[in-house]
Structures are given as C-alpha cells and as structure tokens.
Amino acid sequence: MLFHFDLKEFQEKVSTQLRPWQRSFQFWVRAADIYTGYKVFQVRASFEKDVQKQEVMWEKQHEVAADKIYSMCSELGGFFLKVAQIVGKPDLAPAPWVKRLVTLCDQAPATPYNVIRVVLEKELGQNFDDLFQYFDKDPLGSASIAQVHRARLKGDKNDVVVKVQHPGVQELMMTDIRNLQAFALYIQKTDVKFDLFSVTKEMEKQISYEFDFVREAEAMARIRHFLCQNNKKSPVRVPHVIRDMVSRRVLVMEYIDGIPILKLGDEMAKRGIRDGKLAAVAKQNILKNLSLAYGQMILKSGFFHADPHPGNILICKGSEANCYLHYSCQVALLDYGQVKDLPDELRLGYARLVLAIADNDPLRASESYRDLGIETLSKCQDEQNELLRLAQTMFDTKLPPGVTMLQPFSEESSIKKIAVKAFPEELFSVLRTVHILRGLSVGLGINFSCAEQWRPIAEEILYAAGRLSGIFSYSNTSFKCD
Numbered sequence: 077m078l079f080h081f082d083l084k085e086f087q088e089k090v091s092t093q094l095r096p097w098q099r100s101f102q103f104w105v106r107a108a109d110i111y112t113g114y115k116v117f118q119v120r121a122s123f124e125k126d127v128q129k130q131e132v133m134w135e136k137q138h139e140v141a142a143d144k145i146y147s148m149c150s151e152l153g154g155f156f157l158k159v160a161q162i163v164g165k166p167d168l169a170p171a172p173w174v175k176r177l178v179t180l181c182d183q184a185p186a187t188p189y190n191v192i193r194v195v196l197e198k199e200l201g202q203n204f205d206d207l208f209q210y211f212d213k214d215p216l217g218s219a220s221i222a223q224v225h226r227a228r229l230k231g232d233k234n235d236v237v238v239k240v241q242h243p244g245v246q247e248l249m250m251t252d253i254r255n256l257q258a259f260a261l262y263i264q265k266t267d268v269k270f271d272l273f274s275v276t277k278e279m280e281k282q283i284s285y286e287f288d289f290v291r292e293a294e295a296m297a298r299i300r301h302f303l304c305q306n307n308k309k310s311p312v313r314v315p316h317v318i319r320d321m322v323s324r325r326v327l328v329m330e331y332i333d334g335i336p337i338l339k340l341g342d343e344m345a346k347r348g349i350r351d352g353k354l355a356a357v358a359k360q361n362i363l364k365n366l367s368l369a370y371g372q373m374i375l376k377s378g379f380f381h382a383d384p385h386p387g388n389i390l391i392c393k394g395s396e397a398n399c400y401l402h403y404s405c406q407v408a409l410l411d412y413g414q415v416k417d418l419p420d421e422l423r424l425g426y427a428r429l430v431l432a433i434a435d436n437d438p439l440r441a442s443e444s445y446r447d448l449g450i451e452t453l454s455k456c457q458d459e460q461n462e463l464l465r466l467a468q469t470m471f472d473t474k475l476p477p478g479v480t481m482l483q484p485f486s487e488e489s490s491i492k493k494i495a496v497k498a499f500p501e502e503l504f505s506v507l508r509t510v511h512i513l514r515g516l517s518v519g520l521g522i523n524f525s526c527a528e529q530w531r532p533i534a535e536e537i538l539y540a541a542g543r544l545s546g547i548f549s550y551s552n553t554s555f556k557c558d
Contacts, residue, residue, distance in 0.1 A: 096251040099152060103255045106148040110141055111263075138170040146176040154245060155252035155283070157184055157220040161385050186218040187242050192225070195240055199323040206230065211238070217387075221245055221286050221413065226331060229318070235331040236318060239289065246287045253280045271499040278501035282382065286413035289327040293317045295379075295415040296329070302377050303369060311365040311372075313392060313408040332408045334390030337362065338519055343391075358405065359520045362391070364529070365407050367473070367513060371530035374506060375427050375537055378418035381409055382505040384512050386519065416505035422448065424541055426471075426506060427534035433472050433527035434534075438464040451498035459494075466494050470507055473514040474525035 117137045124130045149156040160177045169177070187195075193204045200207060209230045215223040222241045229236060253276065260272035285291055300314035313332065321328035335343050340362070344355055366389065373380030392406040418426070425447035432440035438460035445452060445463060452463065469475065510526060517524055538544035 096248065099248060099251055100255050102152060103148070103252070104259075106144065107259055110144050110148075113137070113141060113144075134170075135172065138172040142170070142172040142176040145173065149177070152252070153184055154220050155249040155256070158283070159256070184218045184220050184223075184242075186215050186223050187240070189213045191243065192223075192240050195243065196238070196326060199326040200321065219387075220249070227328075229321075229328075236321075236328050237315070237331045239327040239329070241287065241289065241325040246284075249283060250280070253283065270496045274499050274501045275504045275507075278504040281501070282414050282416070282505060285415070288324055289413075290322055290324055292412045292415075293322045293327055293329075295381075296412040298379060299373065299381060299412065299415070302379070303372065306372055306376065311369040311407070313406055314412075315408070315410065332390060332410070333393040334408055335393070336386060337389040337391060337407075337516070338386045340391055340520075356522070359522050360524070362405050362407055363513075363517055363520065363522055363524060365405075366409070366516075367524070367526050367529050369409065370509065370513065371526065371533045374418070374509070375423065375430070375530060375533045378420065378423040380416055380418075380505075380509070381412055381414070382416045382509050383411060383414040384409065384509060384516065386516060387411075389516070414505070416502070418502060418506070422500065422502055424538060424543060425449075426503070427538050428543075429467060429471060430527050430530050430534040431538070432464065433468055434525070434531040436464070441467045448503060449498065449500045450496065450503075453495040453497055462494050466496075468527075471510050472525055472527045473510060473517050474523055474527075475514075 114137065117133075121130055121133055121137075124133060145160075149160045196207070197204050204211075207230065209228045209232070211227040212225050215225050216237070217224055222239050225238045225240070227236055227238050228234070257273060257276040257280070260276045264270060264272040296314060296317055300310075300316075303310040303312065303314065315329040315332055318328040318330070340359070341355065344358075366384065370380060370384065388409060388411045390408040390410065392408050425444060428447055429441065429444035431437070432444050441464040442460050444467070452466075454462070513526060535544060
C-alpha cells in the first residue's frame with residue numbers, strides 16, 4: 077500500500093493549531109512593551125517640575141504608545157479591532173490614541189468572494205445562483221466578525237444586505253479575550269483600582285453571542301417591535317429581517333441607504349449649508365432621537381442594542397433634507413450582534429442612579445451603588461460627592477464639571493479616589509453604551525446629558541414598580557408605530 081503524504085495539508089493543520097499560541101505570544105510581547113514604556117516614562121516625568129514641559133513630554137509618550145497600539149490592533153485584527161472601538165473615544169483616551177485608533181473602526185480584511193459563496197450555500201442549503209438575482213462581490217464593509225454585501229434576491233425588487241461570518245474567527249477571538257482578561261487582572265492590581273476583570277468577563281459573554289446570527293435576528297425583531305409599540309413613530313429605524321434567510325453564520329435583512337452619522341457635516345457642506353446654528357439643531361435632534369431610543373430600551377425594556385458606535389448609525393437617504401429644513405432626520409440603527417437583557421432589579425437600580433445623576437444627588441447616588449452591587453473603597457474625605465462624580469463619569473454622556481477628558485491614571489481621577497472593588501458584569505454593557513454615546517456626542521460637538529433626558533423614563537418605571545411616589549412627567553401612552 078502506497079502512503080500519500082500531503083505536505084501542504086500537513087503545514088496548514090500545524091499552522092492552524094499553532095496560530096492561537098502565536099497570537100498570544102505577539103499580544104504579550106506588545107502589551108508588555110506598551111505598559112513598561114509608560115511605567116518607565118512615569119519615573120522620568122516625575123523629575124520634571126515644570127507643568128507645561130511635563131504635558132509636552134506626556135503628549136510625546138502618548139504618540140509613541142498610540143503607534144504601538146495601532147500596530148498591534150491592525151496586525152492582530154479580530155477582537156483587537158473591537159478593543160480599538162472601545163478605547164478610541166475622544167473622552168476616554170489621550171488625543172494621540174484617538175487620532176490613530178479611530179481609523180481602525182470598521183476595517184478588517186475581507187473573506188474572498190469564492191469562500192463567501194461556499195458559506196452561503198452551506199448555511200442556507202440552496203445553490204447560490206438560485207438564491208440571488210444580483211450579488212455585489214465587493215463587501216460594503218468588513219468588520220472583525222463578519223462582512224456585509226449588497227444583493228438582490230431572485231424575484232424581488234428591493235435590495236438586501238447579506239451578513240456573512242468570517243470562517244474560523246470565533247476560536248481566535250476567544251484566545252484574544254482570555255489574554256486581555258489576564259492583562260486586565262494584572263492592571264487592576266497594580267494601577268487602575270477598578271474591577272477590570274469583570275468587565276472583560278462580560279465582554280467575553282457578549283462577544284460569544286455575536287457569533288449566533290439567529291439570536292441577532294431575534295433581537296432585531298424584538299427591539300423593532302418594542303420601539304414601535306412605545307412610540308407614535310419609532311425614534312430610530314430598525315432593519316427588517318428576511319424570513320427563512322437566517323442561519324447561525326448568515327443573516328439577510330433589508331438594505332437601508334444612508335449617510336454615516338459622522339459624515340453629516342460633510343453632506344451639509346456639499347449642499348451649501350453653512351449655518352452653524354442650523355447644523356447644531358439638526359445634530360441635537362439626531363442625538364435626541366438616538367438617546368431617547370436607548371433610554372426606552374435600557375430603562376423600560378431592559379433589552380437593548382449595546383453597540384451604538386458611529387459605524388452602526390446612518391442618517392437615512394431621503395430624510396437628510398429634513399435635517400436641514402425641519403431639524404428632523406430619520407436615524408437607522410444597525411448591527412444587533414451585541415444586545416443585553418438586564419434583570420429587573422438591575423434595571424430598576426440603574427433607574428435610581430439615573431435620577432441621582434440628573435438631580436445631582438450624592439446621597440441617592442451612594443444608595444444606588446448598593447442597589448446595583450457596585451462595591452467601592454473610599455480614599456478621600458468627601459466620599460459622597462466623589463461617588464456622585466464617579467457615577468457621572470461612568471454613566472452620563474455629559475462629563476462632570478471641570479472634566480474634559482477621562483484620565484484614570486491621574487491622582488485626581490475619581491477611579492483613583494474611589495476604588496471600585498466589585499462591578500456587576502451585566503452592568504458593563506450599559507457603561508459601554510453610555511461611553512459610546514458620549515464619544516458620539518463629542519464627535520458631533522454636542523455636550524448633552526442622557527441622564528437628564530432619561531429622568532422622566534426612570535421616574536415612570538420606578539413609579540410603576542412602586543418605588544417612587546409623586547408626580548412624574550413621562551407619558552405612559554402606548555402607540556402603534558407608523
């Protein structure tokens with residue numbers, strides 16, 4: 077008997093098995109380099125007494141680190157593209173980081189077209205040519221988990237979006253998350269007194285859900301129904317899912333044509349609209365609609381879209397004229413891979429914290445921490461006011477008075493003064509959502525408080541639960557969606 081040895085196949089199998097180890101090694105080498113760079117620099121900076129010179133030194137150090145972080149995220153890809161989305165916010169990271177990392181959002185290598193065809197046929201159980209009248213070979217976009225193509229189904233007049241998962245991406249992403257968890261555990265013991273490990277555990281749970289497109293389709297339908305039931309007109313547009321065209325790795329939905337939200341200013345300039353007040357009012361109304369949808373989802377339902385980064389928000393084509401003429405744009409919210417279902421006790425506890433932030437009430441804020449299971453250790457005399465300041469920093473889109481950028485390593489940071497010993501994993505999705513909304517508001521040049529906008533909703537649900545007495549201002553009317 078002749079023994080056939082396929083060297084290429086053997087090399088591919090070995091490469092596949094070694095790839096997680098190679099990624100782990102690459103991560104730890106780079107993470108250690110960035111971290112030790114900062115620690116060595118802290119010692120050097122401490123010898124410089126001139127504050128202005130010290131700020132210049134820090135700026136240069138941030139630029140060096142930004143290049144290294146960008147290199148790590150872009151070359152490793154996968155989960156680290158999501159890390160870039162989280163970290164690269166104008167209010168959350170140094171300006172050089174934001175400038176470098178913002179270009180990574182929505183960028184990932186595309187899976188070849190011939191592989192996409194195979195995945196579609198396998199997942200949907202039909203011949204590719206029998207399914208599609210037209211299919212754009214070039215994806216509209218390729219992210220860390222999946223890529224999307226514009227297409228048209230046979231016998232249909234309307235275009236659809238076909239979302240296809242990258243083959244083999246789940247195993248690598250889980251490896252990345254576990255490496256980050258170990259790094260977070262070290263950081264929280266040495267520098268940032270915040271329960272970062274619980275945060276990364278919640279990230280692991282949420283991202284694992286993103287690999288199930290059947291779950292995403294159900295989430296999309298559930299949120300669409302909820303927003304329609306609770307408003308005369310839904311504050312955001314949610315895509316329709318195409319029935320019988322969904323599997324664990326493939327999702328087909330209606331195509332919504334629109335302008336990315338951060339390109340709205342460019343669109344206004346193209347139309348010759350240079351009225352600053354007009355633009356500001358239009359942007360305020362966009363944020364108002366988006367924030368209203370989130371206030372209703374988080375506080376009234378507890379089931380919410382947990383990834384409102386700019387790439388998932390469109391100004392619908394055909395409605396953009398209203399932005400300029402009537403200040404009323406139709407906003408579309410895309411990508412329901414990351415959703416969260418809060419337990420009622422956590423939802424009601426968060427509603428109390430929203431009221432505390434909106435009313436600037438330190439006592440209620442400290443009580444809300446206990447309700448939510450957030451355990452803190454005070455390192456300052458003015459504990460209650462610092463707890464309120466920390467709540468505003470974590471859970472409001474408007475930063476506390478005097479704060480222009482979050483700096484967790486600073487000695488004046490609330491996280492330094494109030495150590496967070498325990499933070500509920502399930503609350504991280506709310507925290508992340510608020511921070512992404514804040515980054516969006518900063519990007520649009522609008523400083524607003526979601527806590528103030530959500531106050532009537534919080535009052536309503538607490539009153540309905542028997543935990544608030546008195547008059548509240550939010551209408552409890554149920555509407556049928558237009």
